[in-house]
Amino acid sequence: MSPVSDNNLEISRRRVLGTVGAAGAAGLVIGAAGGAGISAAVSGDGSETGKAGSGGSTALSTVGATEVMFHGKHQAGITTPLQSRGHLVAFDLAPGAGRKEAAALLRRWSATAKALMAGRTASGAADTGIALDAGPSSLTVTFGLGRTFFDRTGLAARRPGQLDPLPAFSSDALDPKRSEGDLWVQIGADDALVAFHALRALQKDAGEAARVRWQMNGFNRSAGATARPMTARNLMGQVDGTNNPKPADPDFDKRIFVPQGATGAQDWMAGGSYAVVRRIRMLLDDWERLSLDKQEKVIGRRKSDGAPLSGGTETTPLDLNKMGPDGKTVIPDNAHARISAPEQNGGAAMLRRPFSFHDGIAADGTPDAGLLFVCWQADPLRGFVPVQRKLDRGDALSPFLRHEASGLFAVPGGPAEGEYVGQRLLEA
């Protein structure tokens, strides 16, 4: 088994253990801190996970029993392996709600997230019962704060410069109603009911303090759908995620997380990260009209297995200088993988952790489908922004995409035991 991305690395470990689990202990606990490593195997009889096995003594499957820790250096849902279901939801604080209400809300949300991620029922809001019988199913709940949060709570002086608005890009067709927001929540789980249950519980917890501004639903391939752990595919059919930074890379933490010793306006962000969220519609009818050869040239990689057009396997580094018999570079000058590569962007890198979306068929008959692109970095000005600027100028993929919504959120570090997310900002 050759892991091909950090996500797959983790998935492969999980599945190796999961195979063992089928014959014995079935559940796993995944730590939220630093690389989502597996910290322990737990019994699958339900004693560790609350709801698990409530209907009898049958052990949960590995998918159901896998638990991601709420507490840790970083919030869960950043380096956690991709889950098969996702909800992204942004809230605005209600008129009149300020710092006190925001602190109480984040305290309530943290308590609910912790309980649900452990497979227990929600206590704050009456539990809806949607997730009864299921285990934690790798549920993660990740909380972020938007630029406007700091004005609403009187904390503008502590707003990091990293939350300055993203520049406008020529290919943007952004809908402000589906963009930004005071607060952002990313929910991921390997079970659709567990994910929806968390969404409902958090929405109820918001009570009078905050209202939903926008919500988007996404998905990835289900755990166990492939014969061996593989990098995900997107709705264009491409293997997507291969060249993500890996937790084992020496500069991974520096690139993705705000340093622990951060000072000034950033001190409360130590261990945190910045999420750029883009709803990117794929113009699938146009894309699917391209021949396979043209599709592969647009990306610079083979569609079948994600290998670079310059040769090798999926994990072989791109040879950007390799020339073809026609005297042109084998990976075209405007290929997406070339233009977005860190070596073409002064080292700019980000951790891409997307969900696909499909919201039915639009009035013109085209699928309203694409990518809920979520990327993580210590500083968007050294991650998303330079790369998107470059893509905006000459990416062969751009004609097949439409950026429909955008958000930038500060995602505080993981809460210590007894803490809620954002406490270091709100109670300083």
Ligand SMILES: C=CC1=C(C)c2cc3[nH]c(cc4nc(cc5[nH]c(cc1n2)c(C)c5CCC(=O)O)C(CCC(=O)O)=C4C)c(C)c3C=C
């Ligand atoms: C600004 C950042 C990026 C946006 C927006 C983006 C959109 C986007 N990408 C794909 C498909 C693929 N992207 C791939 C690689 C890749 N993409 C970005 C950045 C953005 N993509 C980076 C930094 C990289 C890695 C480059 C490298 O280091 O080699 C690939 C190739 C496989 C891989 O490495 O993941 C594909 C395929 C789509 C469909 C899309 C918008 C919908």
Ligand SMILES: [Fe+2]
């Ligand atoms: Fe990309």
